[in-house]
Amino acid sequence: MIRRSVVLISALMLLFVGMAGWCQTESDVPEIHLIINEIEINPLGLDTDHEWVELLNPTDVAIDLNGWQISYSYPESGYILLSETPLIISPGGRYIFVYPGLRLRNGDAHVFRLMNPEGIVVEETAPFKDEANDDSTWQRFPDGGDPLFLDLWIFQKNSRNKSNS
Ligand SMILES: [Ca+2]
Numbered sequence: 001m002i003r004r005s006v007v008l009i010s011a012l013m014l015l016f017v018g019m020a021g022w023c024q025t026e027s028d029v030p031e032i033h034l035i036i037n038e039i040e041i042n043p044l045g046l047d048t049d050h051e052w053v054e055l056l057n058p059t060d061v062a063i064d065l066n067g068w069q070i071s072y073s074y075p076e077s078g079y080i081l082l083s084e085t086p087l088i089i090s091p092g093g094r095y096i097f098v099y100p101g102l103r104l105r106n107g108d109a110h111v112f113r114l115m116n117p118e119g120i121v122v123e124e125t126a127p128f129k130d131e132a133n134d135d136s137t138w139q140r141f142p143d144g145g146d147p148l149f150l151d152l153w154i155f156q157k158n159s160r161n162k163s164n165s
């Protein structure tokens with residue numbers, strides 16, 4: 001009887017461990033997804049209504065931006081909706097999102113995050129800051145990112161709504 005209980009408990013533990021592993025898979029994050037491709041944190045002159053990000057659809061299917069969110073850092077950290085209505089980015093297409101109002105800190109380095117409509121953070125950049133107050137921006141290099149060095153970014157003259165390289 002004792003031996004049978006031990007076997008049962010062992011089986012239950014294995015099932016539990018297996019389920020825990022199953023729940024924590026990274027399969028929720030698609031391998032290829034919408035990406036942040038360029039970031040203007042501190043445009044020349046007034047920042048209000050002039051801070052923007054360039055989004056790029058590197059996939060071969062159209063992506064509806066409705067319900068996607070991007071992070072902001074001022075005056076506190078949070079997320080803002082990229083579009084509340086259907087807005088299609090075609091395969092290989094770009095979209096410039098202009099932050100409404102002042103939303104980004106210039107001096108402190110901040111990570112940018114992109115969240116899909118299911119609430120899954122699909123991208124998290126390195127921390128960026130921009131104290132230059134000119135038309136230079138942080139840009140993925142090469143355009144869309146190198147598959148081997150996805151986190152390679154450079155700070156150079158902006159290429160708004162155009163290829164970074
Ligand atoms: Ca700038």
Ligand SMILES: [Ca+2]
Pocket residue numbers: 042043044045046047133134
């Ligand atoms: Ca500025």
Ligand SMILES: [Ca+2]
Pocket residue numbers: 037038054139158159160161162163164
């Ligand atoms: Ca660009």
